[in-house]
């Protein structure tokens with residue numbers, strides 16, 4: 310490590326969708342912010358990130374508001390099938406959502422920030438953080454950085470969160486996944502562009518679902534298959550995720566043992582949680598996302614606008630207490646939705662009676678048939694006007 314000390318106004322740790330979105334929202338607000346901030350990431354893009362890569366119109370709309378057409382390679386899902394045992398119903402759309410490979414999507418977002426003059430130091434990991442009276446001192450494996458404001462966008466295992474003793478690991482969803490190469494001519498998910506969410510195992514302690522996401526990795530048709538366990542009711546016993554994945558894959562004539570199993574957590578949002586302390590803001594997975602479906606990318610992008618607004622306001626008033634950050638977050642419709650999803654997850658994942666499930670399934674099918682999502686030509690994302 311060199312003895313160099315760098316001073317910046319804003320230091321963003323993490324260049325996933327959260328970090329890039331914050332930077333892009335700041336420069337959209339005023340291009341001069343570009344020279345006042347620095348993003349550091351321990352990884353070098355394009356880097357892998359364990360993720361299904363599903364992005365709904367909620368995330369796409371945020372990119373549209375940033376003036377960014379959706380450029381990264383993606384698989385357009387035209388039907389989402391929700392299943393419970395022998396019952397199922399579908400959402401349709403053009404597309405219902407897109408599936409990206411995170412190494413490409415995150416890299417593209419970083420390039421968008423760099424193109425607007427934002428400095429992104431890749432391959433620089435944060436190893437220490439100390440709050441001083443007039444700045445935050447961050448130590449990386451390369452140098453020391455003194456920042457007026459530190460934004461932790463460093464993911465669900467946030468180093469900053471744990472180093473500043475933010476505690477509370479109860480709000481963590483568990484996810485495991487495998488990638489299976491497929492023949493796109495033989496596989497109906499690819500042919501008909503269908504993603505599946507299968508809730509059958511909810512009666513076996515699982516507070517979530519099994520998923521099948523079709524996608525292309527370097528041109529090869531690849532199914533991303535995984536299990537999401539929200540743990541939004543942490544008092545209940547833990548499901549055997551590997552067993553659920555094994556059984557679900559066996560039903561699809563695949564053996565789990567033939568593939569490399571990977572796992573990672575998602576932190577879920579709690580409106581009563583602590584999102585800031587003086588000079589430090591948490592955002593994205595480090596703060597919390599959706600425990601109902603495990604939708605993290607759209608919500609990671611959604612932190613961009615309120616964080617940019619909070620930071621600009623702090624500099625304008627020279628007040629870095631960040632006392633109003635939570636209130637500002639909750640004033641955005643995406644965070645109202647997040648709060649609602651938490652409440653629904655807590656209720657829905659409490660149910661484990663097959664009879665109630667079947668009733669709920671019939672009701673849900675009836676409701677969907679009365680929404681625009683019954684129409685395969687429905688376009689949920691708003692158009693980009695340039």
Ligand SMILES: Cc1cc2nc3c(=O)[nH]c(=O)nc-3n(C[C@H](O)[C@H](O)[C@H](O)COP(=O)(O)OP(=O)(O)OC[C@H]3O[C@@H](n4cnc5c(N)ncnc54)[C@H](O)[C@@H]3O)c2cc1C
Nearest residue numbers: 323325326327351360361362363435463464593594605606
């Ligand atoms: C198995 C799995 C499947 C998922 N599937 C979906 C899905 O289909 N759709 C969806 O919407 N969401 C999904 N998610 C959730 C989604 O991946 C996350 O919510 C999203 O990545 C959060 O973005 P982020 O920018 O906050 O964090 P991240 O994307 O994790 O980025 C954090 C960045 O911080 C960097 N970093 C970490 N520590 C340090 C450090 N000490 N110093 C410097 N840099 C550091 C990392 O290198 C990384 O680049 C899934 C998650 C998992 C685990």
